Amino acid sequence: MMPYRLYNRVGSGGFVVEAALAMAKTDYELEELDSRPSTPLPESFRQHNPWRQVPTLILPDGSTMSETAAILIHLAACHPDRGLGPAPGTTEHAQFLRWIVFANVNVYEAILRRPYTERYTTDPNGLEAVREASTLRQGEALSVLEAAVEPGPFLLGANMSVLDVYVAMLLTWYNGDTAFPRLDTLKAGVKADATVGPIWRRHFGNR
Numbered sequence: 001m002m003p004y005r006l007y008n009r010v011g012s013g014g015f016v017v018e019a020a021l022a023m024a025k026t027d028y029e030l031e032e033l034d035s036r037p038s039t040p041l042p043e044s045f046r047q048h049n050p051w052r053q054v055p056t057l058i059l060p061d062g063s064t065m066s067e068t069a070a071i072l073i074h075l076a077a078c079h080p081d082r083g084l085g086p087a088p089g090t091t092e093h094a095q096f097l098r099w100i101v102f103a104n105v106n107v108y109e110a111i112l113r114r115p116y117t118e119r120y121t122t123d124p125n126g127l128e129a130v131r132e133a134s135t136l137r138q139g140e141a142l143s144v145l146e147a148a149v150e151p152g153p154f155l156l157g158a159n160m161s162v163l164d165v166y167v168a169m170l171l172t173w174y175n176g177d178t179a180f181p182r183l184d185t186l187k188a189g190v191k192a193d194a195t196v197g198p199i200w201r202r203h204f205g206n207r
């Protein structure tokens with residue numbers, strides 16, 4: 001079996017997949033693309049992912065996975081004793097799935113409308129309005145996650161899972177001015193984690 005191979009670039013969404021691989025204590029290799037966050041990837045990247053996005057993960061059997069939420073759920077299932085997420089079939093797992101998908105389709109997607117605005121309108125005069133709506137929608141979705149941190153400090157309670165690492169990353173990218181004190185506490189817990197903290201700092205510094 002080959003090690004996992006993760007295609008990403010520093011400061012991009014593959015951070016959370018790298019963190020999950022480290023939490024799984026499994027072998028992995030990083031393929032870091034020479035590309036700035038918030039810009040399209042080189043056309044040649046389509047050979048790895050037809051949607052031309054990172055994270056893209058090559059599994060030990062040589063098959064390819066993309067889509068952050070799917071990758072996180074898969075890694076948690078493959079490494080059940082490493083604390084990536086709760087056991088399938090439990091109430092906690094239902095919430096784990098719920099919030100990972102929510103973060104992906106509502107928060108991550110809203111964030112993307114800002115750097116990639118031209119994908120969301122054909123009106124050259126409408127770009128700024130799309131960006132403003134993006135920030136509002138990010139805030140609305142993060143408010144739902146903020147309320148879901150109950151009793152905390154993490155989304156599923158006392159134990160940090162890859163869901164929290166994902167939400168902390170998305171919170172860091174939020175560019176609005178709404179305060180999310182519970183999510184700030186969650187993020188502080190993620191950054192303080194002995195395994196995830198160093199990876200965080202390599203991607204996001206002190207943010």
Ligand SMILES: N[C@@H](CCC(=O)N[C@@H](CS)C(=O)NCC(=O)O)C(=O)O
Pocket residue numbers: 012013014038039040041052053054055066067068069104108112116
């Ligand atoms: N739905 C995808 C979104 C991934 C995504 O948007 N990745 C960004 C980097 S954070 C990217 O590859 N952007 C280049 C592009 O979309 O052209 C996921 O959840 O993994």
